[in-house]
Amino acid sequence: MSAWIGPLRNALAAEGPAVLVSVAATRGSTPREAGAWMIVTAKQAEATIGGGHLEFESLRVAREALRDGTAGSWLVRFPLAARLGQCCGGVVTVLFRCFDPAATALLDALARRVEADGVVALATPVAPGAGAPALHAVSARTVPQPALERACEAG
Numbered sequence: 215m216s217a218w219i220g221p222l223r224n225a226l227a228a229e230g231p232a233v234l235v236s237v238a239a240t241r242g243s244t245p246r247e248a249g250a251w252m253i254v255t256a257k258q259a260e261a262t263i264g265g266g267h268l269e270f271e272s273l274r275v276a277r278e279a280l281r282d283g284t285a286g287s288w289l290v291r292f293p294l295a296a297r298l299g300q301c302c303g304g305v306v307t308v309l310f311r312c313f314d315p316a317a318t319a320l321l322d323a324l325a326r327r328v329e330a331d332g333v334v335a336l337a338t339p340v341a342p343g344a345g346a347p348a349l350h351a352v353s354a355r356t357v358p359q360p361a362l363e364r365a366c367e368a369g
């Protein structure tokens with residue numbers, strides 16, 4: 215879950231605003247699993263959400279958001295065969311989260327929490343312009359495991 219933190223911090227430092235593109239959900243045959251991610255800047259992309267037309271369209275959406283100065287987070291549903299002509303045939307829901315260099319403090323705090331005990335929640339309002347993600351620290355040492363599991367299932 216946290217492998218994207220360092221690359222995102224590096225992208226923000228090197229190029230300014232960036233979009234974290236993540237596979238939020240899948241149904242049927244898809245090129246990657248939920249949790250796959252890539253970081254998109256105006257000039258570069260790092261990692262992959264599966265390649266092909268899905269990734270091409272996701273890059274386009276992310277770069278349009280960067281060009282237009284879009285803030286916030288939003289979901290886009292991609293039926294792979296019907297909309298993109300991919301042979302997989304499943305459906306991928308992609309989460310786009312915009313970050314600007316001011317998010318570095320949030321990412322530093324997130325990285326520290328992950329290194330400390332590995333259990334955190336990153337709450338993301340989902341709507342263009344809805345605001346920046348917020349870090350909610352949850353510790354496996356302070357939250358009983360059944361309560362933590364129920365929180366994860368509900369959220």
